[in-house]
Amino acid sequence: MSSATTTPDRRPDTTTDTRTAPRSPIAALLGKPEVGALIGAIAICVLFLSVAPAFRGLANVGTILYQSSAIGIMAVPVALLMIGGEFDLSAGVAVTSSALAASMLAWEFNFNVWVGILLALAISLAVGFANGWLLYRTRLPSFLVTLGTYFVLQGANLAVPRLIDDNVTSPKIDDMAGFDSAHAVFASSHTFFKSDSFEGITINISVLFWVLLTVVAAVVLTRTRAGNWIFAAGGDAEAARASGVPVVRTKIGLFLFVGFAAWLLGMHTLLNFATVQSNQGVGNEFIYIIAAVVGGCLLTGGFGSVIGASIGALIYGMTNLGITYAGWNVDWLKTFLGIMLVLATLINMWVRRQAERR
Amino acid sequence: MSAARGSSSEERAYRDHEEPKNVEPEADSEHDATDSVIRLEGVGKTYGTVRALTGIDLSVQAGEVTCVLGDNGAGKSTLIKIMAGLHEHTSGTMLVSGKARKFGSPREAVEAGIATVYQDLALAPLMSVWRNFFLANEIRKGPLRLLDADRMKRITRDELAKMGIDLPDVDRPVGSLSGGQRQCVAIARAIYFGAKVLILDEPTAALGVKQSGVVLKYVARAAESGLGVVFITHNPHHAFLVGDHFVILKLGQMALDASRDEITVEQLTEQMAGGDELAELRHEMHEAD
Numbered sequence: 232m233s234s235a236t237t238t239p240d241r242r243p244d245t246t247t248d249t250r251t252a253p254r255s256p257i258a259a260l261l262g263k264p265e266v267g268a269l270i271g272a273i274a275i276c277v278l279f280l281s282v283a284p285a286f287r288g289l290a291n292v293g294t295i296l297y298q299s300s301a302i303g304i305m306a307v308p309v310a311l312l313m314i315g316g317e318f319d320l321s322a323g324v325a326v327t328s329s330a331l332a333a334s335m336l337a338w339e340f341n342f343n344v345w346v347g348i349l350l351a352l353a354i355s356l357a358v359g360f361a362n363g364w365l366l367y368r369t370r371l372p373s374f375l376v377t378l379g380t381y382f383v384l385q386g387a388n389l390a391v392p393r394l395i396d397d398n399v400t401s402p403k404i405d406d407m408a409g410f411d412s413a414h415a416v417f418a419s420s421h422t423f424f425k426s427d428s429f430e431g432i433t434i435n436i437s438v439l440f441w442v443l444l445t446v447v448a449a450v451v452l453t454r455t456r457a458g459n460w461i462f463a464a465g466g467d468a469e470a471a472r473a474s475g476v477p478v479v480r481t482k483i484g485l486f487l488f489v490g491f492a493a494w495l496l497g498m499h500t501l502l503n504f505a506t507v508q509s510n511q512g513v514g515n516e517f518i519y520i521i522a523a524v525v526g527g528c529l530l531t532g533g534f535g536s537v538i539g540a541s542i543g544a545l546i547y548g549m550t551n552l553g554i555t556y557a558g559w560n561v562d563w564l565k566t567f568l569g570i571m572l573v574l575a576t577l578i579n580m581w582v583r584r585q586a587e588r589r
Numbered sequence: 590m591s592a593a594r595g596s597s598s599e600e601r602a603y604r605d606h607e608e609p610k611n612v613e614p615e616a617d618s619e620h621d622a623t624d625s626v627i628r629l630e631g632v633g634k635t636y637g638t639v640r641a642l643t644g645i646d647l648s649v650q651a652g653e654v655t656c657v658l659g660d661n662g663a664g665k666s667t668l669i670k671i672m673a674g675l676h677e678h679t680s681g682t683m684l685v686s687g688k689a690r691k692f693g694s695p696r697e698a699v700e701a702g703i704a705t706v707y708q709d710l711a712l713a714p715l716m717s718v719w720r721n722f723f724l725a726n727e728i729r730k731g732p733l734r735l736l737d738a739d740r741m742k743r744i745t746r747d748e749l750a751k752m753g754i755d756l757p758d759v760d761r762p763v764g765s766l767s768g769g770q771r772q773c774v775a776i777a778r779a780i781y782f783g784a785k786v787l788i789l790d791e792p793t794a795a796l797g798v799k800q801s802g803v804v805l806k807y808v809a810r811a812a813e814s815g816l817g818v819v820f821i822t823h824n825p826h827h828a829f830l831v832g833d834h835f836v837i838l839k840l841g842q843m844a845l846d847a848s849r850d851e852i853t854v855e856q857l858t859e860q861m862a863g864g865d866e867l868a869e870l871r872h873e874m875h876e877a878d
Contacts, residue, residue, distance in 0.1 A: 450735075454738075455735060455736060456727040456736065458736075459716075459720055459723070459724060459727055459736065460724075460725070462713065462715070463713045463716060463720075463721075463724050466713030466714065466715045466716055467713045470707075470712055470713055471713065471724065471725075472695060473673070473675070473695050474695075474724045474725045475695060475696045475699050475724075475726075476724060476725045477696075529715075533713060533714075533716070534715045
């Protein structure tokens with residue numbers, strides 16, 4: 232008690248704490264996780280618009296969006312999973328596994344293609360569930376569990392086609408029953424604004440999938456109870472559990488969503504080319520993670536944005552084609568991505584600190 | 590008295606371990622089980638071969654603050670975790686509103702009206718104040734069951750204002766609030782969601798003098814509004830400011846069980862520091878001079 236008289240209380244009174252003053256609109260904007268990615272996307276767009284003449288061609292918009300969708304369809308669930316505090320390193324090969332499962336099953340048993348597609352969905356969801364369940368049962372970090380799944384799937388992707396068909400490419404299924412209708416659903420494309428003087432913008436249906444997934448996931452994350460639980464499970468799993476959030480169910484749900492998206496992209500890949508190669512998809516898991524991180528997701532979970540991840544995927548698509556259009560050696564793509572990852576992380580960190588300071 | 594009780598329930602702990610179905614006789618508890626919201630009778634907890642708690646008898650009355658004191662490792666956390674549903678007790682009975690219960694999950698405890706505010710507050714630091722406030726109790730509207738963010742923000746602001754915290758921006762991440770404010774958000778949340786019992790785990794441990802005062806004020810206010818409050822602390826002065834009933838834990842057993850009129854703050858401090866041990870310590874310090 233005597234100390235109270237000798238040292239005046241310097242602590243601000245909680246009731247008149249100036250730190251709780253409303254944030255300025257600029258700070259609120261900068262506090263949004265996707266802002267850094269948006270600035271990055273604009274910068275990259277300007278860069279390639281100025282150095283690559285082909286980038287300016289409107290017809291290439293379709294190609295850029297297509298490239299982006301191939302990453303974005305997976306970047307969206309991977310971002311949700313990261314916000315929920317977990318990784319999935321098996322996300323890249325899981326796409327190929329799903330495509331191989333659909334084609335091998337349909338081919339081997341002479342099913343209608345649709346039967347193969349539905350069986351592949353069951354398998355993809357089972358892989359997602361297995362990841363989530365193993366995580367819960369073993370309490371190992373998801374990095375380890377999904378690294379294991381990654382190698383199991385990659386091995387199976389090579390071994391099973393070899394065992395059945397002695398090949399590393401799945402048999403062509405474009406003459407099988409149900410292929411045409413499945414192709415229309417998963418891999419058709421439409422050309423817009425076509426005229427005599429303009430070849431038109433060709434949009435693949437995968438772009439529609441990507442946009443739909445982004446919108447649905449963004450609404451779920453920010454506007455539903457499940458989204459609140461995802462943020463909480465990733466931000467502080469113990470706190471979430473103590474508050475009554477079913478953390479295990481939430482995380483298994485996220486892995487199931489990754490499984491679903493892997494199936495969707497796998498079906499697109501399969502039906503677009505009628506065949507898949509065993510070694511496809513290896514390494515893509517990192518590109519999904521890069522897209523999510525560039526989009527503002529924290530590696531530690533609890534913070535991030537689905538829209539940001541989709542902007543990250545768009546950045547990837549623009550870079551991938553921009554390098555080609557600019558006439559640079561495409562071998563530099565990964566180097567470029569690596570630099571961008573670190574830069575984006577630094578920018579995101581800086582932006583967040585600015586937002587907190589205001 | 591408490592020592593004798595301790596040893597008998599130790600034996601009981603072993604028996605219960607072999608026969609988990611064993612139900613305690615409830616005859617003697619029936620007459621006053623009705624007015625205590627939570628009543629522990631001979632409750633113990635073993636982790637493998639470690640006995641963390643033995644023979645705890647505790648009764649939490651509505652409108653009263655029950656203080657549980659003890660040094661680090663005395664078993665305070667284990668006791669909270671049993672009442673909060675994070676751990677199941679391995680012996681004895683826990684009566685909640687007169688019924689013997691064993692909680693399998695924190696959710697069950699919350700549904701039974703027991704809200705716990707942990708030392709680490711169970712708040713996700715990167716989430717906004719209102720999202721934390723309504724975590725696992727979200728208000729939804731419309732056919733799509735979307736979050737009613739406006740209403741939740743308004744309620745959060747109002748409830749915090751009732752506790753004397755003026756927080757114009759409930760969109761702010763909880764991590765940017767001061768320790769006392771965070772504590773109050775957690776307490777306000779527990780009260781708002783209809784808790785009958787509020788368990789506070791060291792709410793003043795990491796706070797300065799003034800903020801501790803603010804939090805203690807809300808502890809008293811919560812009890813006045815009819816809640817049964819369990820206030821866990823290692824600070825006898827804080828406990829004596831608000832407590833109606835005092836329990837001291839030592840090495841997993843009850844070392845003291847007294848009501849406010851039976852004890853003074855000096856005695857409480859002395860007991861807390863372990864009376865004899867303190868005298869010995871004083872002696873040793875003199876020796877050192």
